[in-house]
Amino acid sequence: MKRFLTHPIFPILSEIVTKENLESYVIGGFVRDLFLERESKDIDVVVIGSGIELAKKVAAKAGNTNVSIFKSYGTAMLKYKGFEVEFVGARKESYQRESRNPIVEDGTLDDDQKRRDFTINALALSLHKDNFGELLDPFGGVEDLQHKIIKTPLDPLITFSDDPLRMMRAIRFATQLDFKISAVTFEAIKTNKDRIHIISQERIIEEMNKIVMSPMPSIGFKLLDESGLLDIIFPEFQKLKGRETRNGISHKDNFYHTLEVLDNLCCHSDNLWLRWSALLHDIAKPKTKKFVKGIGWTFHAHNFIGEKMVPKIFKNMKLPLNEKMKFVQKMVSLHMRPIVLAQEVVTDSAIRRLLFDAGDDIDELMLLCEADITSKNEAKVKKFLDNFQLVRQKLKEVEEKDTIRNFQPPISGEEIISTFNLSPSRVIGDIKTAIKDAILDGEIQNNYDDAYQFMLKKGEELGLKAVGKK
Structure with missing residues (x-):
């Protein structure tokens, strides 16, 4: 792997490590991503000794580089030529049941690799000139990368009980990398699911947002559901699951429909809050579901009820209660409007009102509505998408003629x-x-x-x- 350690920080690191006769390694996600040929801007360096002292020496050698020191964690971080480099002393950890915060002691590289969450994150490359770039892989992480498997270095029951956030991380990595979680590891997640209660909501939502921002978020949400975690951390979404049949008439499973909408949207937008809008666009359907004789299943006003549900969901999940939440509310409230227009003769009046209500978010709303067409009938999908193109053209024409987007009435x-x-x-x-x-x-x-x-x-x-x- 020596030839891949090409960033300018590595010669500096190697020179100091060799001169000081230190045992030091680049470890974790950076090494994993080298094997996966993924870009990574974060470098983790572990040293047998003081990570803070090594960071200071590297910064002095690099020149004009400030070191951020976190004494309580025994870590230091510096930025160098577009990369963030974090230094830590090798350590071993032990846990108490009521907390995921470990009791930390100085340790060996072996100790440090054992404390890592997954085998693919326990890979280490030596920084000493005598064996620069040599791989240390005690748990078969490279083989797991090759087979696209996520598993823990040690007993997963203990790993997840000690730090339950690792359950979310396992599912997040499986989603981001399109890997499988080993059967034994996944069973341990199911067994330990209730341990997630000791994790702060802020840490949970951080992992969930990474799942939402993955290329195909449905992978993660299906794993969260299957593991039992979803019902604990996002019960409103889990309630979308299931179909009901009455008088031979069934409605679609809104859980899987929503995930299909989200995946569709991800092909066209990396806007986190538009993706959350897709997740929540039908969130009120369980509350509004009704069977009407002669009509079938209805979900009357689910968009307006859903809009009212958004603030509570955002508050419970520690998502921002600001303009980002209001954007999601707007998308949930308006998501039916373009679909109705695509089914009818489009009048200038209807277009003006849509432009007025959506304002500068009209393009995002159209992306959401196009993603919401999930019929298995290809002809029906084509008809809707063609009609959406007519709606888009009409939006452009009316906007150019009447300047309605975000307008304020001319009379105060x-x-x-x-x-x-x-x-x-x-x-x-x-x-x-x-x-x-x-x-x-x-x-x-x-x-x-x-x-x-x-x-x-x-x-x-x-x-x-x-x-x-x-």
Whole structure:
């Protein structure tokens, strides 16, 4: 592997390690990704001794490089030519049942490799010049890479009980790398699933977001479901699972439908929050499901109920309660609108209203809606997608003509007050809404003069007298 350690940090590391006669290795994910030919910007260096002291010497040699020191963890980190290099002393760990935070002692390389989560992350390459680039692989990690298998170096029951976050990491790596989790390892996840309760929600959502951002997130969510973890960490989503049949009529399994939508979307967008919108777009279907005789299964208003569910889900999962959440709410609320338009004759009025409600997020909404077409009927899918292209063209034409996206009504509430000499009251909002609706319905153009004349006419209908006409 010597020829692959080409980053400029490695000659510096090797020179210092050799000069100081240290035993030091590059270990973990960077080595794994070398074998997988994946780009990695994070280098983990383990040394028998003080990782902090080695980091200081490397920084001094590299020049103009600051070291961030974390004394309580015994680690140090520096940035060098686009890479982050983290240093730690080799250690061994032991755990107490009520915590995933280990009791740490100085250890050997063997100790350090044993504490690693998976065999594929326990690979180490020597940095000493005498055996620079030599691979140390005591648990067969290279073979597991070749066979695309995830398993633990030691007994997985103990590994996952000690640090239950590793269960999430196993599923995350399986999803990111398209690997299989060994049968013994997966059974240990099932056995230890309830241990996930001792992990902070912040750490859980960090792993889940990585699953969501994978090329095919459905792999991870199916594993979470099969392991029993999903019902613990995301019960609202697990409730989508299953089909019900009544009078010979079944509805689709919304769990698998949602995962298909998410996978479809991932081919076109790496926007984390749009992917979360796909995950949650049908989240209210279990709450709104109803069988109507003569019609079949309905999920009336599931988009609006789903929009209201988003804040609680985000709060429980420690996702951000800011504009990112509001974006997801908007997508969930509006996701049915373009689909309805694609089934009907598209009017300028309907397009204006969609543009007004979606604003700058219209393109993301269209991506979500196109991903939502999961029928197995190829002709039906083609028809929908063709119709979506017509909707997109109509959106472009109306936007160019009427400038509706994110528009504000040309007449302000203050001008309505001054024109009719009003005190603050409900009628002001009624007039503003009437102006907005007139523009969106195409009754008047989106400009000040038309809006002003419409305001005077509306005021007259309401028995108001203008005191300051133009």
